[in-house]
Amino acid sequence: MTYLNNIGLYFLMIKEMFRKPTKWSVMKGLILKDIDDLVIGSLGIVAFISFFVGGVITIQTALNITNPLIPKYLVGFATRQSVILEFAPTFTSIIMAGKVGSFITSSIGTMRVTEQIDALEVMGINSLNYLVFPKAVAMMLYPFAIAIGMFLGILGGMAACVYGGYTTLEDYITGIQMDFDGFHMTYSFLKTFVFAFILATIPSFHGYYMKGGALEVGKASTTSFVWTSVVIILINYILTDMLLG
Amino acid sequence: MIEVKGLHKSFGDAHILKGIDAYFEKGETSLVIGQSGSGKTVFIKCLLGLFPYDEGTISYDGKIYSELSEDQKRDLRAEIGMVFQGSALFDSMTIQENVMFPLRMFTKMSKSEMEDRVDVVLKRVNLDDAHHKMPSEASGGMQKRVAIARAIVNNPKYLFCDEPNSGLDPKTAIVIDNLIQEITDEYQIVTVINSHDMNSVMEIGEKIVFLQHGYKEWEGSKNTIFKTDNKAVTDFVYSSELFKKVRKMYLEEKQ
Numbered sequence: 278m279t280y281l282n283n284i285g286l287y288f289l290m291i292k293e294m295f296r297k298p299t300k301w302s303v304m305k306g307l308i309l310k311d312i313d314d315l316v317i318g319s320l321g322i323v324a325f326i327s328f329f330v331g332g333v334i335t336i337q338t339a340l341n342i343t344n345p346l347i348p349k350y351l352v353g354f355a356t357r358q359s360v361i362l363e364f365a366p367t368f369t370s371i372i373m374a375g376k377v378g379s380f381i382t383s384s385i386g387t388m389r390v391t392e393q394i395d396a397l398e399v400m401g402i403n404s405l406n407y408l409v410f411p412k413a414v415a416m417m418l419y420p421f422a423i424a425i426g427m428f429l430g431i432l433g434g435m436a437a438c439v440y441g442g443y444t445t446l447e448d449y450i451t452g453i454q455m456d457f458d459g460f461h462m463t464y465s466f467l468k469t470f471v472f473a474f475i476l477a478t479i480p481s482f483h484g485y486y487m488k489g490g491a492l493e494v495g496k497a498s499t500t501s502f503v504w505t506s507v508v509i510i511l512i513n514y515i516l517t518d519m520l521l522g
Numbered sequence: 523m524i525e526v527k528g529l530h531k532s533f534g535d536a537h538i539l540k541g542i543d544a545y546f547e548k549g550e551t552s553l554v555i556g557q558s559g560s561g562k563t564v565f566i567k568c569l570l571g572l573f574p575y576d577e578g579t580i581s582y583d584g585k586i587y588s589e590l591s592e593d594q595k596r597d598l599r600a601e602i603g604m605v606f607q608g609s610a611l612f613d614s615m616t617i618q619e620n621v622m623f624p625l626r627m628f629t630k631m632s633k634s635e636m637e638d639r640v641d642v643v644l645k646r647v648n649l650d651d652a653h654h655k656m657p658s659e660a661s662g663g664m665q666k667r668v669a670i671a672r673a674i675v676n677n678p679k680y681l682f683c684d685e686p687n688s689g690l691d692p693k694t695a696i697v698i699d700n701l702i703q704e705i706t707d708e709y710q711i712v713t714v715i716n717s718h719d720m721n722s723v724m725e726i727g728e729k730i731v732f733l734q735h736g737y738k739e740w741e742g743s744k745n746t747i748f749k750t751d752n753k754a755v756t757d758f759v760y761s762s763e764l765f766k767k768v769r770k771m772y773l774e775e776k777q
Contacts, residue, residue, distance in 0.1 A: 297596060303626055392610040399570050399682075400624055401599030 287482050294410050294478075297403040304411060311415035315377050315477075316422055322376060323369055327360075327426035330368070331433030334359050339443035349444040353434070353452020358461075360430035365423050366465050367513050370472040373419075374505035378480035381412060382501040385484030386494040394485070405485065412477040419473035420466050427465075464520045471516065472509055479505045523547050524569065524680065524712055529578035531561075531568055538564045540736040541578070549710045551703045551726045553717050556733035557758060565733065566684055566716045570604065571595055582680065600628050603673030603711075605683040605702075609665040611657040617644075617668050618653040624676040643671040647701060663694040667701070674705055681706065683715040687722060695719065699726045720765055723747065732758070748772045 298304065338355040385408055388394050397404040431453055438449045483501035487493055524546045531539040538561045546552045554562045567573040569580060571587060580587040582598060590598060611620050618640055625636045644650065647667040657665055666686060673681055683702060687695035703726040706713040715722065723730060727744035732755050740755045747759060748769055760766045 297593065300627060387613075391608055391613075392606045393612055395572055396604065396606060396610040396612075398572060399599055399602055399604040400627065401596040401602075402627060403596070 283482075286486065287478070290405060290409070290482055290485065291478060293403070294405045294413070297406060298410070299402065299407050307407070307411035308414050311411045312418055314380070315412065315415050316418045319373060319376060320422055320425065322372070323422045323426045324429050326369065326372060327365065327429040328433035328436075330364060331356060331360055331430030332437035334364065334430075335434035335437045335449075336441060336443060339438070339441075348448075350448040350452035350455065352438060352444050353449040354455050355452075356434035356449075357431055357453040357457075360434070361427055361461055361465055365427040365430055366469045366472065367509065369423060369426050370469070370476060370509050371506050373476055374480075374502050374509065377416075377476055378501050378505045379498040381477070381480035382484040382487075382498045383494055385409075385481055386487045386497050389485065389487055390490055390494060408485070409478065409481040412481060413474060416473040416477040417470065419476065420469040423466070423469045464516075467520070468513060468516045471512055475505060475508050475512065479508060523583060524714070525579075525581045526569070527579045529565070529568060529580065530576045531564055531573060532576055538736050539568065539575070542733070542736075542738050544731050544738060544741070546712050546714050546729070548712050549707055550728045551706045551713045551715065552729040552731065553715045553723055553727045554731045554733060555717055555723060555758070556739075557718065560733040561736045562716050562718075562733050563684065566682055566714065569714065570602065570682060571599065600624075600676070601679045603676070603678035603681045605666065605669045605673050605681070605686050607685040607688055609657070609669040611665060611668055611672070613657050615657075616653065617649070617655050617657065617660065620657065620668060621671045621675050623672065628676060639675060640671075643675045644668075646674075646705070647671045662689050663691075663698070666690065666694075666698050670698070670701060670705070674709065674711075677709065679711055681711050681713045683713070683717075685717055685719070686715060687717070687719055692721065695721060696725060702726065703728075720759060720762075723759065724768075734758075749776075 299307070335352055335356045338359075339349075339352045342349070342351060385394075388408070394404050394408070397407055435446070435449050435453075438444050439446050444452075480498075480501040483497045483504070484494075487497040526542055526544045529539050529542040530537070542561075542565060554565060556562045564573060568575045575588075582601075585594075585598065587595065587598070611617075612623065615623065618637075621640045621643060622636050625631055625639060629636075631639070640653070644653065647670050649664060649667050649671065652660065652664060652668070657668070660668065670686075681702070686702060687698045690698065699722050702713060702715065705711070715726075717723070724744055727747070730740075730742055730744065730747060731738060732740040732752075734754050740750065740752045742750060747755065750756065760769050
């Protein structure tokens with residue numbers, strides 16, 4: 278029953294988030310700040326993880342291709358498919374649920390505990406629009422981070438291939454160009470947009486509606502990470518079945 | 523004027539407010555006092571619209587709060603200033619930005635006009651040189667003064683203060699109390715203070731509403747509270763030996 282209540286409350290929050298918009302001159306500043314905090318601030322970790330995980334995917338694939346009849350360029354092909362279809366959009370989003378999600382939950386939760394949200398409400402400001410809407414808008418730039426992640430993942434795979442001696446550079450490049458289906462990019466970015474919205478709103482929900490003190494802010498951050506990850510994985514399954522199945 | 527009639531509020535089975543009647547007038551500093559758990563914070567939060575109430579009416583200058591649309595409620599709230607117990611300053615903004623915040627949200631002032639207005643109110647609360655400090659760099663007393671400055675910067679009609687001098691030393695607490703009273707008088711606003719600080723009661727209690735177990739037990743002023751024989755009030759207000767002696771001396775002097 279609590280789950281159903283929370284799901285209902287979440288959708289009411291989404292509806293309320295669009296009501297009584299904050300003045301554009303103020304909202305513009307909030308959006309830019311959130312782009313800086315949530316997207317640009319995450320580029321470093323996205324780049325680092327993408328590059329090395331791309332390398333690991335390549336090494337694992339190369340080591341598992343033991344049959345001499347399988348061409349070596351398939352290492353590049355497998356890396357590209359893994360990075361574009363799953364690693365960059367889904368795996369990175371789950372990592373972001375930890376980084377961005379816990380930041381959002383703890384910052385909004387702390388505002389709740391210290392009555393800053395009450396202060397906004399008393400002033401007649403729609404606190405959901407003021408706090409959550411700019412985060413949702415800022416996260417619409419998250420697919421750019423994922424695009425960088427895709428590029429660096431494939432680049433990391435190439436570095437691992439060449440410097441680890443698993444295949445030649447030519448084979449790897451042949452592999453990443455082979456049988457390219459443009460719809461895979463559409464699918465990947467479509468789900469990234471959905472994940473971006475989830476990454477902005479579920480942690481906000483947990484921060485906004487939390488009750489208690491500092492300890493509960495920590496608990497809310499953990500709960501927010503768990504639920505954001507669960508929802509991303511479920512939505513990933515549904516979208517994959519709908520778009521590729 | 524704020525008028526409250528038959529206000530009831532429950533949380534589940536817990537009946538917190540049991541038919542409170544009160545009115546608070548312009549230019550008068552009103553204190554809502556009572557023991558912890560008496561319902562005074564719930565009462566203030568109902569007045570502010572932060573808690574929906576179950577029964578009764580609250581009217582702001584004749585406008586009945588429950589009959590207003592959501593947009594009208596938000597417009598009314600723009601006329602309210604609030605000083606929270608923990609100050610509730612936005613910790614990502616400087617003191618100047620905190621005070622400027624209501625102006626940015628609700629006025630069409632230019633940046634220089636807003637800065638001038640912030641200078642005026644910060645000077646009014648005796649904070650001339652704290653503009654660029656972050657709230658975390660300010661002392662408790664300074665934070666309270668910034669909260670008062672933010673509450674009055676947009677010329678509110680109504681000012682609410684939740685335990686404005688809690689956690690402050692007695693000298694700073696009196697400074698804050700006097701500041702609130704001066705501002706109330708100067709700007710002719712309706713001020714309602716939630717407190718259990720007896721110094722505040724004696725210092726600025728032009729009107730005092732005493733709550734106990736969710737009922738309004740007594741109503742009076744700092745002058746009449748000395749003479750009352752209401753046991754609940756005397757037990758609460760004169761619980762310390764010091765205040766018992768002060769009261770005795772006052773009554774002896776009057777005889």
